[in-house]
Amino acid sequence: MKIEGTLRVPSDKSISHRAIILGSLADGPVRVKNWLRAADTLATLNIYRQLGVEIEELSPTELVVKGTGFEGLREPSDILDAQNSGTTTRLTLGVLATQPFFSVITGDNSLRRRPMLRVVKPLRQMGASIDGREEGNLLPLAVRGGQLKGISFFNKKASAQVKSALLLAGLQAEGITEVEEPYLSRDHTERMLQLFEVDLSIIPTEGGILVKLKGGQTLKGDKDIVVPADPSSAAFFAAAAVLLPGSHLVLKDVLINPTRDGFFRKLKEMGANIEYTNVREISREPIADIEVKYSPDLRGVEVHPEEVPAMIDELPLLAVVATQAEGRTLIKGASELRVKESDRIKATVENLRRMGAKIEELPDGMVIEGKTPLKGAKIKTYDDHRIAMAFTIAGLIADGPVELDNPECVKISYPNFFEDLKKVLKP
Ligand code: S3P
Numbered sequence: 001m002k003i004e005g006t007l008r009v010p011s012d013k014s015i016s017h018r019a020i021i022l023g024s025l026a027d028g029p030v031r032v033k034n035w036l037r038a039a040d041t042l043a044t045l046n047i048y049r050q051l052g053v054e055i056e057e058l059s060p061t062e063l064v065v066k067g068t069g070f071e072g073l074r075e076p077s078d079i080l081d082a083q084n085s086g087t088t089t090r091l092t093l094g095v096l097a098t099q100p101f102f103s104v105i106t107g108d109n110s111l112r113r114r115p116m117l118r119v120v121k122p123l124r125q126m127g128a129s130i131d132g133r134e135e136g137n138l139l140p141l142a143v144r145g146g147q148l149k150g151i152s153f154f155n156k157k158a159s160a161q162v163k164s165a166l167l168l169a170g171l172q173a174e175g176i177t178e179v180e181e182p183y184l185s186r187d188h189t190e191r192m193l194q195l196f197e198v199d200l201s202i203i204p205t206e207g208g209i210l211v212k213l214k215g216g217q218t219l220k221g222d223k224d225i226v227v228p229a230d231p232s233s234a235a236f237f238a239a240a241a242v243l244l245p246g247s248h249l250v251l252k253d254v255l256i257n258p259t260r261d262g263f264f265r266k267l268k269e270m271g272a273n274i275e276y277t278n279v280r281e282i283s284r285e286p287i288a289d290i291e292v293k294y295s296p297d298l299r300g301v302e303v304h305p306e307e308v309p310a311m312i313d314e315l316p317l318l319a320v321v322a323t324q325a326e327g328r329t330l331i332k333g334a335s336e337l338r339v340k341e342s343d344r345i346k347a348t349v350e351n352l353r354r355m356g357a358k359i360e361e362l363p364d365g366m367v368i369e370g371k372t373p374l375k376g377a378k379i380k381t382y383d384d385h386r387i388a389m390a391f392t393i394a395g396l397i398a399d400g401p402v403e404l405d406n407p408e409c410v411k412i413s414y415p416n417f418f419e420d421l422k423k424v425l426k427p
Helices: 013-025 039-050 086-096 117-126 160-170 188-195 231-243 262-269 309-322 335-339 344-354 385-396 407-412 417-424
Strands: 002-007 029-033 054-059 062-066 102-106 129-132 138-144 152-154 176-181 200-204 209-214 223-226 248-255 273-282 285-293 327-331 358-362 365-370
Touching: 002 231, 002 417, 013 029, 013 039, 013 062, 013 086, 013 160, 013 188, 013 223, 039 054, 039 086, 039 407, 086 102, 086 117, 086 138, 086 160, 117 129, 117 160, 160 176, 160 188, 160 209, 188 200, 188 223, 231 248, 231 262, 231 273, 231 285, 231 309, 231 385, 231 417, 262 273, 262 309, 309 327, 309 335, 309 344, 309 365, 309 385, 335 344, 344 358, 344 365, 344 385, 385 407, 385 417, 407 417
Parallel strands: 002 248, 029 223, 152 176
Antiparallel strands: 029 062, 054 062, 102 138, 129 138, 176 209, 200 209, 248 285, 273 285, 327 365, 358 365
């Protein structure tokens, strides 16, 4: 079996969420092309409709978000359901904090276990009133916002969701809001705010960044956003092409923002045959076509804490690839993986071990010793889309079948994952 052909994977999830959220706050219509239609982004769409925003669906992937500014939002008459989506929840908490009305936000079993205090605490400091289980750490959360004041916040975990929530709240706060991070997390919110003509200062610090904005600014509407292909989805096919003899794949229009393409850079460092061609820009984001060929001589590598944010969602997949690399791969500083849709360190270690890999669990990462042949196994996905897809790729190089307990969970970010895989998988 090999991977062959050309594929345009579905659009970027992070940017698709933001197109709706920021578009809802703009003072005029925002036309979104190539929007990702998946369970997570549909949760965002439904929430902003409940908040009174008119969103027209011209086609499944083409929207017009008819924002009327922060003042246009309305008190929802029912609970907002973010389902499985941490990005929807945390960014929306930043928006709700600016509103004098009452709202409640909740989510599914997985999301109701994920920590929210990281955003609730600074939003309270800005003046919002937020309460929930475990003193506001766990959903459901009840919010009553209103007049906020700007704060200076050190974003220790370099979370883009926290940074984005505070920047959105800061737009309606009195004075200046500053967010500093020790190393760069994804910067789509900053780029999109600039597209909406918001005045931001982005100041490099030693290894990290300081983002500053003044409250009281409006997001200028009447804009177009074209969403590129999601590097986190493209990563699965790139890994498959690297691992399967004879493969040659071109992934079209992939976002290569340096805060997102860490997985591809790390694969190159491992000795993979990967090239960016046709590099260009759309809607203030850099994109490229990525050409990937079978790469038989992979070497183990180290992933350092400052490199983690740019490949955070791809680390389970990197562990799968590392089982086929000569020598040791060490992933450190990735404890955030434990509070994603599942505990992704535990899920990766447990499932790879079942497949015969040599892998050790660390509190903040993993150590993988390669090369080891993989064998088929029953995989526990923990209903986590990225675990389901990473282990489907592991299954392609395994001796014997890999069986997922919940393959449907791919719908969170990539509803046609299995169909697309069939298209490029050749005998
Ligand atoms: C996201 C940020 C990351 C990432 C998540 C999407 C975003 O989370 O893991 O899948 O769109 O801002 P953190 O910001 O919590 O690290």
